[in-house]
Amino acid sequence: MHTKKHVISGVKPDSIAMELELEPGDELISINGKEIEDVFDYQFLTEDEYLLVVVRKSNGEEWELEIEKDYDEDLGIEFENGLMDDYKSCSNKCMFCFIDQMPPGMRETLYFKDDDSRLSFLQGNYVTLTNMKDKDIERIIYYNLGSINVSVHTTNPKLRCTMLHNRFAGEALKKIKRLSDAGIEMNGQVVLCKGVNDGEELERTIRDLTEYIPNMQSLSIVPVGLTRYREGLYPLEPFEKEDARKVLEQIHRWQDYCMEHFGTHFVHGGDEWYLLAEQPLPPEENYDGYIQLENGVGMITLLRDEFREALAAEKKDASLKRNVTLVTGKLAGPILEELVG
Structure with missing residues (x-):
């Protein structure tokens, strides 16, 4: 039954779709006799050179279309929902959730909490794996998808249940091993909360995750983001300068170990740690190809390098003067002053 x-x-x-006179409003029923669950089914099935596509036209007619095309050639069909399925919402109540700390009165979509592994592949979202079922794991392995970005936070099962406020959160750690055993590439993330998953708990987390190298490609350690909208939430404290220096000392020690044993730095500190600790940021080569750039790891180093390269390529014109206003946060302010000063 088509559902x-x-x-x-x-x-x-x-496109092929235009040549076949497909139109907006038509409904895709199946490809090669298989119903489409989501975009991954669609992409996988449309890679073939010979396709039998069933479409229901807007007037109710069903068309069977035999298609011969180049391997991996796009059909040229677009869908309203890029995922071709409903987004999976988050089943956790994390003590550090940033969405819970957002001010009221903003647009509704900003308050939606997704925890969908498919968005990890499509958009780089981080997922906790808590709502991932066996069939989801099997599909990832079957399609050999990767890499998947995992919000680990801690490898202590009991502590993870507490941090995510989900009694199944500890069991989800087994899924990391299953994915790694199948050769699926992953990147990990730890949102560090003062007095909760730092110190010895962070030591355990890093040590445990090194067992999955090289399939676990990297691990970012980022400080929890706190806003003033925390009424009724877990009483978390911000990190201070000395805290940041201790975290960086721990990260650097593990980087040295991982470079010696695995040939990769593996664990990376978010840029905020260096700014908060008032320590220089690492050079480009320490970021292993900026593998965690979208998670705020290495952004400032990359900005500096690109900014200076761009200036060096431009001819200086002393007569050109321009008043420019730059808006940024408190931590990043000195960086921009350094670049434009």
Whole structure:
């Protein structure tokens, strides 16, 4: 029985879909006799050179279309939902959740908490794995998807249940091993909370995750973000300068170990630690290709390098004067002053 509707929202010009007279409003039923669950099914099935596509036209007619194309050639079909399925919402109540700390009155979509592994592959989102079922793991392995970004936070099962306020959060750690055993590449993240998962707990987490190198490609350690909208939430404290220096000392010690034993720095501190500790940021080569850039790891080093390269390529014109206003946060302020000063 056909249960999911995949309604075509657009057809790309000069595409196979346009040649076959597919139109917005038509519904994709199946490809090669298989129903489509989501975008991964669609991408996998449409890679073939020979396709039998069943489409229900907007007038109710069903068309069977035999398609011969180049391998991996796009059909040119667009859908309203890029995932081709409903987004999976978060089942946790994390003590550090940033969305819970957002001010009221903002647009509704900003308050949606996703925890969907498919968005990890498509957009780089971090997922906790707590709502991932066996069939989800099996599909990732079957399609050999990667890399997946995992919000680990701690490898202590009991502590993870507490931090995520989810009694199944500890069991999710077994999924990391299962994915690694199948050769799926991952990146990990720890949102560090003062007095909760730092110190010896962080030591345990890093040590445990090194067992999954090279499939666990990297681990970022970032400080918890706190806003003033924390009424009724877990009483977390901000990190101070000395705290940041201790965290960096721990990270650097593990980087030395990982370089010696695995040839990679593996564990990386978010830029905020260096700014808070008032310590120089690492050079480009320490970031292993900026593998955790979107998580705020190495952004300032990359900005500095690109800024200086761009200036060096420009001819100086002393007569050109321009008043420019730059807006940034308190921690990053001195960095921009250094660059434009």
